[in-house]
Amino acid sequence: MRAMNYRGPYRVRVDEKPMPRIEHPRDAVVKVTRSCICGSDLHLYHGMVPDTRIGQTFGHEFCGIVEEIGPEVENLKAGDHVLVPFNIACGQCHFCKQGLFGNCHESNPQATAVGGIFGYSHTAGGYEGGQAEYARVPYADFGPTLIPDWMDPDDAVLLTDVVPTGYQAAEMAGIQKGDAVVVFGAGPVGMLAARSAWLFGAARVIVIDHIDYRLEFVRDFAPAEVYNFKELDDVVVFMKKTTDGLGADVCIDAVGAEATGSMLQTILGKRLKLESGSAVALHWAINSVKKGGIVSIVGVYGPTGNMVPIGNVVNKGLTIRANQASVKRLLPKLIEHVRVGNLNPKAIISHRVPLDDIADAYHIFSDKLDECIKPVLLPAGA
Amino acid sequence: MTETPLAVQPSNPAKAVDTSLIAGWGVDANPQNDPTYPYRDRSQDDHSGEWRRPTQQEPDVELLQSVEHKWLPAVFGTSSPPSGVSGSMRRLAFRWSESNWAHWLLLMGADRVNMVEGLVQDLAHGRIPNIPKEMGVPAEWRHNKTGLVKKVAVATAVVGAVAGLVAARKNRTRRKLPDD
Numbered sequence: 001m002r003a004m005n006y007r008g009p010y011r012v013r014v015d016e017k018p019m020p021r022i023e024h025p026r027d028a029v030v031k032v033t034r035s036c037i038c039g040s041d042l043h044l045y046h047g048m049v050p051d052t053r054i055g056q057t058f059g060h061e062f063c064g065i066v067e068e069i070g071p072e073v074e075n076l077k078a079g080d081h082v083l084v085p086f087n088i089a090c091g092q093c094h095f096c097k098q099g100l101f102g103n104c105h106e107s108n109p110q111a112t113a114v115g116g117i118f119g120y121s122h123t124a125g126g127y128e129g130g131q132a133e134y135a136r137v138p139y140a141d142f143g144p145t146l147i148p149d150w151m152d153p154d155d156a157v158l159l160t161d162v163v164p165t166g167y168q169a170a171e172m173a174g175i176q177k178g179d180a181v182v183v184f185g186a187g188p189v190g191m192l193a194a195r196s197a198w199l200f201g202a203a204r205v206i207v208i209d210h211i212d213y214r215l216e217f218v219r220d221f222a223p224a225e226v227y228n229f230k231e232l233d234d235v236v237v238f239m240k241k242t243t244d245g246l247g248a249d250v251c252i253d254a255v256g257a258e259a260t261g262s263m264l265q266t267i268l269g270k271r272l273k274l275e276s277g278s279a280v281a282l283h284w285a286i287n288s289v290k291k292g293g294i295v296s297i298v299g300v301y302g303p304t305g306n307m308v309p310i311g312n313v314v315n316k317g318l319t320i321r322a323n324q325a326s327v328k329r330l331l332p333k334l335i336e337h338v339r340v341g342n343l344n345p346k347a348i349i350s351h352r353v354p355l356d357d358i359a360d361a362y363h364i365f366s367d368k369l370d371e372c373i374k375p376v377l378l379p380a381g382a
Numbered sequence: 383m384t385e386t387p388l389a390v391q392p393s394n395p396a397k398a399v400d401t402s403l404i405a406g407w408g409v410d411a412n413p414q415n416d417p418t419y420p421y422r423d424r425s426q427d428d429h430s431g432e433w434r435r436p437t438q439q440e441p442d443v444e445l446l447q448s449v450e451h452k453w454l455p456a457v458f459g460t461s462s463p464p465s466g467v468s469g470s471m472r473r474l475a476f477r478w479s480e481s482n483w484a485h486w487l488l489l490m491g492a493d494r495v496n497m498v499e500g501l502v503q504d505l506a507h508g509r510i511p512n513i514p515k516e517m518g519v520p521a522e523w524r525h526n527k528t529g530l531v532k533k534v535a536v537a538t539a540v541v542g543a544v545a546g547l548v549a550a551r552k553n554r555t556r557r558k559l560p561d562d
Contacts, residue, residue: 007497007500007501007504007511007516008496008497008500008501009497010517010518011511011513011516011517012516013511013512013515013516023439023442023457023460024437024439024456024457025437026436026437026457027457047493047494050486050489050490050493051472051489051492051493052493053461053462053464053468053493053496054462054496054497054499054500054503055461055462055500056461056462057461072437088457090436090456090457092433092434092435092436093433093435094427094430094431094432094433097423097426097427097433098422098423098424098426098427099421099422099423099426100421100422105455106435106436106455106456106457107455107456107457107458108455108458109445109446109447109448109451109454109455109458110446110447110448110476111448111450111480112448112450112451112480113480116455116457116458116459122446122459122461122462123489125458125459126445126458126459126460126461126462127458127459127461128459128461138457139436139457168421171420171421172421273490302486303480303486304483304486319417321417323421326421329421359515359516359517359518359521360518360520360521361518361521362518363517363518363519363521363522364518364521364525366518367518367522367526369521369522369525369526370524370525
């Protein structure tokens with residue numbers, strides 16, 4: 001089968017690889033019909049995630065058709081159209097029992113801090129991902145969800161990660177009616193977080209980024225007030241001024257390890273890799289939220305450490321809430337939001353690229369060329 | 383109201399405390415004081431740390447396991463098992479916990495070594511990788527010609543400057559040799 005093949009930082013290609021097979025009784029093999037490149041795939045692509053091995057296939061956002069099932073899978077059959085949550089979760093461990101499906105303890109030998117994730121380095125379990133014609137799906141009796149007949153597959157594939165992650169960012173932020181919400185990052189997750197903030201009753205939604213075409217898009221998509229931080233003298237002072245001098249009720253970090261905006265963080269985190277990425281957005285979030293406020297983090301950071309003003313977290317009495325999205329927990333609610341029109345995920349898809357052109361797709365997404373927001377990969381014949 | 387001693391099961395039964403002997407135990411407990419709502423269903427937390435484990439996947443490739451795990455998780459990926467020099471570095475890294483920088487720095491180092499191994503592996507299989515294509519240069523040409531020309535010009539200037547410095551140094555060394 002054709003599958004993405006990681007060859008080192010900034011180098012990917014598509015090669016012939018062996019077909020996936022059933023390796024566990026609860027496995028399924030899924031014929032991929034759509035997969036996406038996620039912003040967090042770029043951390044892998046840029047060589048920022050430890051234990052990213054040459055030869056691995058990336059891709060944790062995909063949907064497809066069940067091709068084969070293992071003997072313990074009773075709720076799926078060949079031919080079913082499914083969307084596959086990016087979390088690999090058993091559904092029965094200590095953490096899954098509590099709905100923490102992004103923290104499963106039975107899917108990742110290499111680390112305890114994170115559960116298994118498709119195609120996301122060996123730090124997340126060493127699984128092959130969905131940027132391929134076929135993928136092995138562990139715990140197929142628990143994770144994959146049937147795509148309703150009425151649902152557009154473009155919406156379905158975005159429900160595997162970006163929509164739940166954006167929604168959970170707003171959910172964890174504990175937004176109350178009347179709150180002012182600031183979202184750092186106008187990437188796909190930030191866009192969905194901004195859109196979701198309204199569903200929880202926000203009175204004002206502000207999005208900060210430095211890429212104008214994305215800010216223009218989210219201004220209409222969310223909708224939101226948008227500001228380019230490169231045009232502001234000091235982001236935090238601006239945020240205070242625009243929120244009665246007190247700060248926002250809630251700040252959401254939807255950027256993570258590759259934030260720009262501080263030369264020091266760029267050098268330490270992105271160039272020298274002495275931090276696990278650049279934590280500028282989180283720094284701004286902590287300092288822009290009001291005392292007693294809430295900072296919600298869904299931006300992805302590496303496993304070592306980051307330079308953030310933790311003293312201000314204490315002195316301001318902040319609540320920090322963070323997690324990988326628990327996709328399976330959120331899916332029933334999100335499918336309903338799509339059905340009634342509260343969410344329109346497919347609007348963020350900007351590029352459809354044949355799987356064989358994956359190197360171009362990664363480069364376009366990474367360098368923000370051609371006003372790219374969200375690229376979808378299409379295997380031949382899908 | 384009577385409280386049942388040991389109302390909550392401790393995560394380590396050997397460390398069980400008879401809470402009836404602790405004055406005021408649990409009097410201020412408040413289920414609403416839960417910052418994990420709504421994403422964590424604490425009603426399902428029995429504090430036992432035990433569950434009915436899934437069937438164990440049988441490893442047929444070398445697996446590296448975090449020392450923080452009590453047992454091998456039931457399923458795992460079998461992509462790209464450790465091999466070569468980078469594999470040795472990864473094996474070494476897994477002697478330390480996820481809390482130790484040595485663990486992660488060794489893995490990052492192994493990744494860079496693995497990149498060179500991948501290149502050698504390609505050549506050994508008679509394949510010359512099309513690196514410009516793998517790096518998306520055709521897309522850069524389509525969407526950002528000026529940027530690509532600038533990058534090529536800067537790269538050429540840097541390589542030229544380095545080559546010039548090296549050549550000049552060699553010439554100086556050669557000229558000095560007869561006097562030495």
